[in-house]
Amino acid sequence: MFCEKPMAVDPAGYRVALDAIKKSQEKKLSVVAGYCWRRSASRVEAFKRLHDGQIGELASVFATYYTGPVKPMPEASARKPEWSDVEWQVRNWYNFSWLSGDGLVEQAIHSVDKLCWALKDADPISCVATGGRQLPNEGGNIFDHFHVAYEFPNNVMAHLGCRQIKGCYNENADYIRGTKGALIIGRGDKPSSTERTAGVSAARRKTCIRWSMTSSLPPSARARCSTTAPGCCTAPWWASWAGCPPTQAKRSPGKKPSPATKTWPLRPR
Template identity: 35%
Template sequence: MDRRSFVKNGAVLGAAAAALPRFGFAQVKGSDRIKVALIGCGGRGTGAACNMIAADPNIKIVALGDLFPEKLDKAANKIHDFAKKSVGESKASEIIDPSKVKKFSGWDNADQVLAEDIDVVIEATPPVFRTPHYEKIVAAGKHAFLEKPGAVDVIQGRKMYKLAEEASKKGLCVVCGNQRRYDNRYQDLVKRMQDGEIGELLAGQCYWNNGGYIGAWAHGKEGTEDTLEYQIRNWWCFIWASGDNIVEQHVHNIDVLMWAFGSDRMPVEVTTGLGGRSTDLPCPRYGDRFSHFAIDYDMGNGLRMASYCHQDPNTTPNVSERIIGTKGIFQGLRLTDHKGKTIYAPGKLELDPYIAEHKYLLSAIRNGRRVNELRHLINSNMVAIAGRMSAFSGKRFKYEWMVKKSEENIVPQNVDLMGKTQDLSLKNPVSVPVPGKYKLV
């Protein structure tokens, strides 16, 4: 993504930005209000809707969907409050009217939302729903903003690759929430690395080390922890609902390295996967996921990638990336020589990337251009999944085996993600994976 073009036009349209078939954008002209729906009305979904308003207030949010009905009014009011601050009270209701916006709840809320007259969908549900919902979004012929991650396991990842191709064939835009790709500083530095400014790239390290366990505030009645409702309400704590923190959160940092290396350069082998649950929180009350991971990837031709993430209280936080080249190092959002002297530092942040990603999407829709960023996300997503599988099992394996042959499916067998209804009181017993006992499939 070229930084100058992005800043000038609000989007990079590149070689893939050919004119679309008429059916793709027949209802959206440059000055029209783009009709938006939000599926997933939690904090990130509500935030994404506000980010979209900041990017382009000439939108109308016409429908909200969430599994749990109590989230709908809260989201509508928060988005309306943000709109009032952005465009003034008199115009805010043109963007969203809390009393008139359509609201749908229940297991089939996505189906109900997609039956409405909309142009683009913000999908920001718990990660396990992303793939089945995007399948429905593509079938309905809608553009989409998808939060990360795009998949929680190998089966979903393979499906998303196919959906990315199908979306392109239909002329549908899809932009994803790996927002560092929309940060002008990262764009500048990645281009310089790809142009050889720090020489041949030899190794990269990425980190998302939190100073606390996300989900330590888990809520719900004691004794209900093995029900679907509890686990979905506390999705960040449960592997099947979140993908674990290496997939749900640390994918951001993995994505930066993958981008710099060349987004289609995939690992040859996952050589080492370590992890565990050192956080002193009981399972299943606080989920079954690991609190820390350390993964080594062989990227081929001598290039290595190391991934580190943890969520342990009272530990030093570090959210960053580092890439070593023959002539220098990328670290701390700058390029240095091997002794730490700055070679190059980018300018200031020009636009909040949480806003820039929506500006990129909406500009493409308005201008009848095709942008499809899903494959980049799923590449990084699958690398994170591979790291999780290695850490859970304690095994090394070829990346190609995972992509082509693994049958890993972590969604509970009694859960129909594509169905119309689901009994949320269904039991789903969980336990923390044990390396050496967890089986690769």
């Protein structure tokens, strides 16, 4: 049985979903949820390497789901006289929390899922969330921005930021920090992993491509701020995965190089 995410929008629905899973197990059937990234080959490989310790012990997670409105609430004039309040709300289900669970539950649940995946699906110890409505949504009652801070065992903090406001910076990414490096998902067509190293060979340095955290800066700043090993090209964030582009930015004279970092795409072994 396939159930589209989020499977439930309130505690009562959550208990129904759990009961359905229990019954499916008794009948040796499967309940599959629409958390699509769990079936993505690149993500599966990325999290496998994460759990294998490639970036060391997990230290923190920051997930973003910044986008525009998904299903804007229509004007009241679009409502037909024969439609009841319930029918009007069902027809515009995304804009009512009792139907959609709001943008955090309906859309950013994918980021929550990856966040939990990074923590090996451990339950958080606590959670503090804030949210609100910045722009009018006449007739609807959902928020257009949230921030959630999760505390997990071993002093690991995980944060989720989501927003649905047009005309703003958009991003859907996951920044997973470890004691030896970082895993970045969503800043390119494939996840990338970085590992700090005291020194690497010339051949390996040539594979240094980018440091994704500078991707929100202007192109010139991105080129200057790339974190690379001595002698490695400081390519901007849109550099191809195969190597650095023909034109390479150079460090400013007299400045010490940043801590050595090697970056490579995560492909199935």
